[in-house]
Amino acid sequence: MTRTREDLDRLGVPSGDPSPAPSSAKRFPDGAQYRIEIPSTEGPGAFRTVLDEARNLGVPVHRVSQGSGIMLLTDSEITEMADLGRANGVEVNLFVGPRATFDVGAQAYAPAGKTLGLSLRGSEQLVYAIEDVRRAVDLGIQSVLVSDIGLLAILGKMKRAGNLPENLILKTSVMMAPANAASARVLEDLGATTINVPSDLTIGQLAAIRSAIDAPIDLYVEAPDNLGGFVRHYEVPEFIRVAAPLYVKLGLRNAPDVYPSGTHVEPTVVRLSRERVRRARLVLDRISQYAPNLRISEFNED
Secondary structure, eight states, X not given: OHHHHHHHHHTTSOSSOOSSOOOOOOOOTTSOSEEEEEOOOOSHHHHHHHHHHHHHHTOOOOEEEOOSOGGGSOHHHXXXXXXXXXXXXXXXXXXXXXXXXXXXXXXXXXXXXGGGTTSOOHHHHHHHHHHHHHHHHHTTOOEEEEOOHHHHHHHHHXXXXXXXXXXXXXXXXXXXXXXXXXXXXXXXXXXXXXXXXXXTOOHHHHHHHHHHOOSOEEEEXXXXXXXXXXXOGGGHHHHHHHHOSEEEEEOOSSOOOOOSOOGGGHHHHHHHHHHHHHHHHHHHHXXXXXXXXXXXXXXXXX
């Protein structure tokens, strides 16, 4: 294997998962090592609940993300979320709307075709997705969640050409999460500015990915059941040490899948949002107990 490992080293990709894993010297622009993300914040009601519970529990929230899609929010809901984000120093990240599971194709529902689930089918869905992004940007959103590699490439090119804001954050979905350093590098090269990795990576595997990219890593330290249901709270200090800058992302095990969301399930969505903030408090307590030297952003300065 020596020749292959040497080839990888020459290409700037780690030739093995380091053990013991080295500490990351990379940081957020403010010098912090980690931030907190509350996912599945599906509308203004859930966002307000997140903010209220965060104040009650002393949880600094740096980003909320939404999963149902920009297309399932009204203009006024998007504007309200953007306003709440600006007023509270919280990044608002909205998922690009249409995807294979919204379409009429059947393969995304087949056992061997589930990897297609959040990709875009055909040029028409690609057009719809770009329109979704443009609508969100026009309404004040500065961060979008992308799950299709072609869309990521197009949005990256549009940013470089000046057709989208230069500061638009392109966050990649866990549904296209890179499981190795080379794949993560591809996403960053295409324009990803923050990259969601699989929730079941080892410390060494995380360290290898961090060595290959500069973009912040997003990691579910508690994963929804449909992503494996992992509850890895005690490992978070090590995650931060080796993978900084890291968004510590609180999903929720033993919870219903609410996508696509709407007023018909809003009471459930709100309750789940409140519990995700509580889970964040539990994780912050473990960090304080075991690694109080790790630095968290006081607020989102990006």
